[in-house]
Amino acid sequence: MSADEIHSQYDTILILDFGSQYSHLITRRCRELSVYCEMLPCTQKIKDLSWKPKGIILSGSPYSVYDPEAPHVDPDVFTLGVPVLGICYGLQEIARTHGGQVEAHSHREYGYAKIQVEKVGSHGDRLFDGIDMDTDGMQVWMSHGDQLTSLPPGFKVIAHTPTSPYTAIAHEIEHVFGVQFHPEVSHSPKGKEVIAAFVHNVCGIKGGWSMDSFIPKEIARIREICGEKGQVIGAVSGGVDSTVAAKLMHEAIGDRFHAIMVDNGVLRKDEAKKVHEMLTENLGVNLHVVDASELFLSRLRGVEDPEKKRKIIGNTFIEVFEDEALKLEAAAEKEVEEKGGEAKGKIEWLLQGTLYPDVIESISFKGPSATIKTHHNVGGLLEDMKLKLIEPLRELFKDEVRALGRLLNIPAHLVGRHPFPGPGLAIRILGEVTREQITILQHADDIYIEEIRAAGLYDQISQAFAALLPVKAVGVAGDARTYDQVIALRAVSTEDFMTADWFAFPPAVLKKISSRITNEVKGVNRVTYDITSKPPGTVEWL
Numbered sequence: 001m002s003a004d005e006i007h008s009q010y011d012t013i014l015i016l017d018f019g020s021q022y023s024h025l026i027t028r029r030c031r032e033l034s035v036y037c038e039m040l041p042c043t044q045k046i047k048d049l050s051w052k053p054k055g056i057i058l059s060g061s062p063y064s065v066y067d068p069e070a071p072h073v074d075p076d077v078f079t080l081g082v083p084v085l086g087i088c089y090g091l092q093e094i095a096r097t098h099g100g101q102v103e104a105h106s107h108r109e110y111g112y113a114k115i116q117v118e119k120v121g122s123h124g125d126r127l128f129d130g131i132d133m134d135t136d137g138m139q140v141w142m143s144h145g146d147q148l149t150s151l152p153p154g155f156k157v158i159a160h161t162p163t164s165p166y167t168a169i170a171h172e173i174e175h176v177f178g179v180q181f182h183p184e185v186s187h188s189p190k191g192k193e194v195i196a197a198f199v200h201n202v203c204g205i206k207g208g209w210s211m212d213s214f215i216p217k218e219i220a221r222i223r224e225i226c227g228e229k230g231q232v233i234g235a236v237s238g239g240v241d242s243t244v245a246a247k248l249m250h251e252a253i254g255d256r257f258h259a260i261m262v263d264n265g266v267l268r269k270d271e272a273k274k275v276h277e278m279l280t281e282n283l284g285v286n287l288h289v290v291d292a293s294e295l296f297l298s299r300l301r302g303v304e305d306p307e308k309k310r311k312i313i314g315n316t317f318i319e320v321f322e323d324e325a326l327k328l329e330a331a332a333e334k335e336v337e338e339k340g341g342e343a344k345g346k347i348e349w350l351l352q353g354t355l356y357p358d359v360i361e362s363i364s365f366k367g368p369s370a371t372i373k374t375h376h377n378v379g380g381l382l383e384d385m386k387l388k389l390i391e392p393l394r395e396l397f398k399d400e401v402r403a404l405g406r407l408l409n410i411p412a413h414l415v416g417r418h419p420f421p422g423p424g425l426a427i428r429i430l431g432e433v434t435r436e437q438i439t440i441l442q443h444a445d446d447i448y449i450e451e452i453r454a455a456g457l458y459d460q461i462s463q464a465f466a467a468l469l470p471v472k473a474v475g476v477a478g479d480a481r482t483y484d485q486v487i488a489l490r491a492v493s494t495e496d497f498m499t500a501d502w503f504a505f506p507p508a509v510l511k512k513i514s515s516r517i518t519n520e521v522k523g524v525n526r527v528t529y530d531i532t533s534k535p536p537g538t539v540e541w542l
Helices: 003-009 023-032 089-097 123-127 191-202 211-226 240-256 271-283 293-300 306-339 356-362 398-407 435-454 507-520
Strands: 012-017 036-041 055-058 084-087 101-117 138-150 155-160 168-171 176-179 231-235 257-263 287-291 347-351 388-390 463-477 480-493 524-529
Touching: 003 211, 012 023, 023 036, 023 191, 055 089, 055 191, 084 089, 089 101, 089 138, 089 168, 089 176, 123 155, 123 168, 123 176, 123 191, 155 176, 176 191, 211 240, 211 388, 211 398, 231 240, 231 306, 240 257, 240 271, 240 347, 240 398, 257 271, 257 306, 271 287, 287 306, 293 306, 306 347, 435 463, 435 480, 435 507, 463 524, 480 507, 507 524
Parallel strands: 012 036, 012 055, 055 084, 084 176, 231 257, 231 347, 257 287, 347 388, 480 524
Antiparallel strands: 101 138, 101 155, 155 168, 168 176, 463 480
C-alpha cells in the first residue's frame, strides 16, 4: 500500500526526526505495538501533510535547542489538537516552545539512570499508567548534556532523578508530554511500555497494523496500479526483500510479472545459478538471468569511491532493465503477429524491494541529519528513467518483510537468508573492482558462510560477509615470505539493521574460518574480524 492509502485505513503516529541516532527505533517500537507510524524530517510543515496523525513524537537530536543552527519544530504541531510526546531533545524543544529554559549542565547524564515517577492526579499520570515500578525507581537510558532548568508555564513534573529534576513533564491541560530519557532503546527495559501508554492510552490507537492485513490490500493496490494489461519487470536478486516482493507481485498479476536477475559481475560465488534454481523451483517464478557483467565491470574500472560505485551500478541496472523491457515487448508483439491473440500491455513498471530503512538512510534534510550512504534502490537511479517504480515493501522493516514472506508460504531457507546489497561485492572490495579481486572475495566469502552454516550459527546471525581490504600484509608460507591481501570478516546481530551489535563467535569457529581462508584462497595471508557495532560503524564497510 502507498503511504496515503495506509493513512486512510490506519491511525498513524507521526515521528519528527531531529537527527537522533535512535529515531528509527521509535518507529520500530510503534510497529511492534501494531501501530503504524511514519518518520519525517523535523522540517516538515504540518499544513503540507495530506493526512492527520493521531499523535506526534519528537525525537532526540545531537543539537542543543539554544544553538543558532539548531532545528526547531513547526509551531503548528501544538495547535493540531493531537497528543505530542517529546523524547530528550524533543522534551527540551517542547520546553523552549512553551517558555521554559534549557541550559548546558555541569552534570551530564549518559547511560543508565533510575527515575522516580510522581503521581500528579491528572492526565499526566497516563504516560506511566500500568507500568510496574521497582522499589528504587524505573531504570532508563539517558544521553544528554543539556537540561531543562525551569519548567514552562502550565506544565507539571511527572518524573525526576537526583540530578535531573525535570526528567518527565506533562502539560496540565493539553496532552503534551516530554521525557528526558530514551524509552525507544532496549537499555530502557520498560521504555516500550511508556511508548505503548502514549500511543494506546493517550492517543487512543488500538492497533491493527499487521502483515495479515497488509497482503490483500497491497495485492489489490498493485492490481489497481497495473490495470488489466500492465506489465511489470522485477529487479530480483535472490535476497529476502526482492524474493518477497517478487512473490507478492506474482500473486497479484501472475505472468504479467517478469522477474529479471542481472548478473552484474559482482555477485557471490555461483549466485546467479543458485538464485535461478531457488526462485523457479521453490516459488514458480519465471526468472530470466541477464549476464551484463562485462558492462558493469567496464564502468567500474578504476573507480574506488563507494558513492560512485553505487551510482554507477544503480544507473547501469536501470539501463539494463529498460533494454530488457524493450526486448520483452518486442518478443510479445512478434508472438501476436505469428500466433495471433490479444496484444499484451506495455511494460511500464519496475519492481524493487526497497525497505523503510533504505528510505530513512538515504533521505537527508538541511539541518541535523546527513546522508550516511546512497542506497541504489532509492538514491542511485537515473533521473530520466523511462520505467516507473513500484515498491510494495517501501513502508516495511526487515522483520516485517520476513513475516510477510512466511505468510506467502516462501520456504524458510529463503525467508531467513542474509541480506545482500544491490551493489554486491563492489562495496565489499575496498578499492578498485577487478575480476581478480572479485574471485578472491567470492572464494573467501563462500568459505566463511559455509563454515557458519556448518557450525549451526547462520540463523543466529543477521548478516555475515567478508570484505577485501586495499592493503597488503607480510606473512609466511612454508619457509617463504609472502606479501598478500587482507580479508576482514563481519557478522552482526540486529532487529532492524538500523542498529547492530557484532556477533560473538566461538573462538574455535573463527580459528577454522581463518585457517581455511589463508590456506585455500590464493592471494590472502591474513584474516581479521570486525568488532564494530552500528553505530558508530555501518553494517557494510562502504
